[in-house]
Amino acid sequence: MNTTVDLILIGVAVLFILGIKFLSSPKTARTGNLVAAAGMLIALVVLHKPGGEYVWSQGWNFNYTLIVIGTLIGLAIGAIGAYSVKMTAMPQMVALFNGLGGGAAALVAGLEFIRSAHSPLGITAFIAGAMLFATLIGSLSFSGSVIAYLKLEGKFEKPHTFPGQNILNGLILLAILGLCGWLTFNASNGNASVAFLVMFALALIFGVAMVLPIGGADMPVVISLLNSFTGLAVAADGFAINNLAMVVAGTLVGSSGTLLTLLMCKAMNRPVTNVLFGAFGSSGGGAAAVGGVAGTVKAIQADEVALLLTYAQRVVIVPGYGMAVAQAQHQVRELSDELGNRGIEVQFAIHPVAGRMPGHMNVLLAEANVPYDQLIEMEQINPSMDRVDVCLVIGANDVVNPAAREEKTSPIYGMPIIEADRCKMTIVMKRSMAAGFAGIENHLFYKDNTRMLFGDAKASLNALVAAVKAN
Amino acid sequence: MDTNILFIFILAVFVGFEVISKVPSMLHTPLMSGTNAIHGIIFFGGILVLADAATPLTQALGLVAVVFGSANVFGGFMVTDRMLQMFKKKKK
Numbered sequence: 001m002n003t004t005v006d007l008i009l010i011g012v013a014v015l016f017i018l019g020i021k022f023l024s025s026p027k028t029a030r031t032g033n034l035v036a037a038a039g040m041l042i043a044l045v046v047l048h049k050p051g052g053e054y055v056w057s058q059g060w061n062f063n064y065t066l067i068v069i070g071t072l073i074g075l076a077i078g079a080i081g082a083y084s085v086k087m088t089a090m091p092q093m094v095a096l097f098n099g100l101g102g103g104a105a106a107l108v109a110g111l112e113f114i115r116s117a118h119s120p121l122g123i124t125a126f127i128a129g130a131m132l133f134a135t136l137i138g139s140l141s142f143s144g145s146v147i148a149y150l151k152l153e154g155k156f157e158k159p160h161t162f163p164g165q166n167i168l169n170g171l172i173l174l175a176i177l178g179l180c181g182w183l184t185f186n187a188s189n190g191n192a193s194v195a196f197l198v199m200f201a202l203a204l205i206f207g208v209a210m211v212l213p214i215g216g217a218d219m220p221v222v223i224s225l226l227n228s229f230t231g232l233a234v235a236a237d238g239f240a241i242n243n244l245a246m247v248v249a250g251t252l253v254g255s256s257g258t259l260l261t262l263l264m265c266k267a268m269n270r271p272v273t274n275v276l277f278g279a280f281g282s283s284g285g286g287a288a289a290v291g292g293v294a295g296t297v298k299a300i301q302a303d304e305v306a307l308l309l310t311y312a313q314r315v316v317i318v319p320g321y322g323m324a325v326a327q328a329q330h331q332v333r334e335l336s337d338e339l340g341n342r343g344i345e346v347q348f349a350i351h352p353v354a355g356r357m358p359g360h361m362n363v364l365l366a367e368a369n370v371p372y373d374q375l376i377e378m379e380q381i382n383p384s385m386d387r388v389d390v391c392l393v394i395g396a397n398d399v400v401n402p403a404a405r406e407e408k409t410s411p412i413y414g415m416p417i418i419e420a421d422r423c424k425m426t427i428v429m430k431r432s433m434a435a436g437f438a439g440i441e442n443h444l445f446y447k448d449n450t451r452m453l454f455g456d457a458k459a460s461l462n463a464l465v466a467a468v469k470a471n
Numbered sequence: 472m473d474t475n476i477l478f479i480f481i482l483a484v485f486v487g488f489e490v491i492s493k494v495p496s497m498l499h500t501p502l503m504s505g506t507n508a509i510h511g512i513i514f515f516g517g518i519l520v521l522a523d524a525a526t527p528l529t530q531a532l533g534l535v536a537v538v539f540g541s542a543n544v545f546g547g548f549m550v551t552d553r554m555l556q557m558f559k560k561k562k563k
Contacts, residue, residue, distance in 0.1 A: 013483075016509055017486055017490060019505070019509070020487075020490045020491065020502070020505065020506065020509070021490050023494070023498065023501060023502050023505045024490070024491065024494040024495075024498060024502065025495075025498075026495075026497070026498065029498060029501055029555045030552065030555040030556060032505065033501075033505050033508070033548060033551045033552050033555055034552070036505060036508065036509055036548070037508070037548045040508075040509070040511070040512060040544060040548070043512065043515065044514075044515060047515050047518065047519070049519060049522070049523070050519070055518065055519065055522060058522070062530075063521055063522050063523075063524055063530065063533075064522065066521055066524075066530060066533070066534050066537070067518050067521050067522065067537055069534070070517070070521070070533075070534045070535075070536075070537030070538045070541060071514075071537060071541045072541075073538045073541070073542075074514070074537065074538045074539065074540065074541020074542040074543075074544075074545060074546075075541055075542075075545045077538070077541075077542040077546065078541065078542040078543070078544070078545035078546025078547070078549060079545060079546065079549060081542070081546045081550070082545075082546045082547075082549035082550035082553060083549065083553065085550065087554075090500065090504075090550070090554065091500070093546075093550055094500075094503060094504050094507055094550070097504075097507055097508075097511075097542065097543050097546045097547050097550070098507050098510075098543070100539040100540075100542050100543045100546075101507070101510050101511055101513050101539065101540065101543035101547075103535075103536075103539045104513045104514070104516065104517050104535075104536045104537075104539035104540040104543060105510075105513045105516070107517070107520075107532055107533070107535060107536035107539070108513060108516035108517055108519075108520050108536050110532075111520045111524075111529055111532055111533060111536070112520060114529075115523075115529070223503070224503055227503055227506060227507050227510070230507075230510050230513075231506065231509075231510045233513075234510045234512060234513045234516070235480065235483075237513060237516045238476075238516075239476065239480075241516060241519055241520075242476070243515065243516070243519070244476060244479065245512060245515070246512050246513070246515065246516060247476055247479060247480055247483070248479060248483050249509050249510060249512040250510055250512070250513075251480050251483035251484055251487060252483055252486065252487040252490070252506070252509065253487070253506040253507075253509050253510040254484075254487065255483070255484045255485070255486075255487030255488050256487040256488065256490060256491040256502075256506055257503070257506055259487070259488050259491050259492065260491060260494075260499065260502065260503060260506075263499075264499070350497060352499070357499070357500045357503070359497050359498055359499035359500035359501065359502075360500055362497035362498070362500070363500050363501070363554050363557070366554075366557035367557050369557075372497065375497060377495065377497065
């Protein structure tokens, strides 16, 4: 490693930081992604081995052929995944890519561990610890992400819990930490490889056991957490193989990912420990669903809604996961354009955790060409909700439930919501009266100024657009 | 042990916190996806391990690491770009 390379790597670090910074504003976000990708390319070109030799100037051998083949296979998987995935399935895709990164981090650390443990030089406890950390966190992130992916695909959405689960998980974790502790100082021991493989397997199992009890609605938090885990694993790998770029990139992802996770939990008014160990959807939800709600549910037909909309001055649309499931974002945009052409002010109220990921709604609406200045965040739109003539709630449930304000015993009490109940008229588009992910009754549906438009969101919206056009 | 690298690590922790603290929630998904691509730098780790692999087993595992890392880094940047190209103002 020489000074020129060091200077280039400082530049790479700056590119990563700028990339993340640019990603934080809508105007520069796309550039930010490209800036980070450019940093990655430069880091690849100047890649050096831990010992200091330049990787690409070695004699070409079979391993290099394998590198090219592996890169091309990964490129194909990545490209097909990235360009074929539907916008609604975006969270799953991120989970999957994250899992692959975690798996790679675990493999790199594991191979380095076994190799250096067998080398005559041995390894220091610090390096061994870094490798074990990367193996543990990486494999946990891999198996956890796969479970998160499957949950978002709807394979087994409900939390899986059984008595003593937290205790069992705790025992697995203790066993893992015990093995890691022993291995850190006995890496050259004859039994180290076996102990390492047991630890590796337990870490994979722990990833599954950790995510399995968490409900589908909390998957965004889990993916964000696992994303930061993978970052930390990559940073630890960077320590282990003395690669500065990996340390910087991994750490940036680890710390920003941790903060993002906390921000997401804050938006849901739940401490992160509650998400991870609470199995909230299974225990808390059932109790609160009892206790009836005063008032009656009033249904409405699409042509009546169309009439209300055309006589409104200001319309606010609150999208939720139901819109994503029904793939109704294009119909929503059509309706909003149709109303906009009639001089009606249309805005979208975006709850930070609507959908399956923060920003999920923004991505979907952006796909349907809704301009982002029409998307208003919860804090900005709430103060003026009582001046909204018609509020259309499309497939959102818990994020508009006034129980969060009114009912102290509700599990969602204190969660910030979009205050759709304060609008002059609220239309809730929903397939049935089924409860949302939190499994609790929505008081909004029973309010005097609320009307329910039952049916699939896409079909209802098509009917609405047709009826508005006819008016 | 090189303590410089620890020093850099500590600074990077704080930079990571500072840089993200001002992101509007509408960009959280692309941000998560973008940072996901950045930790795809583990791809290089895979390359380094595979370049020095000496046995068929380590070659095979190294190959898997390269495939995973490559999918993470390329797929990550591409999927982020695909999300972000849709964030544009209304054409008037």
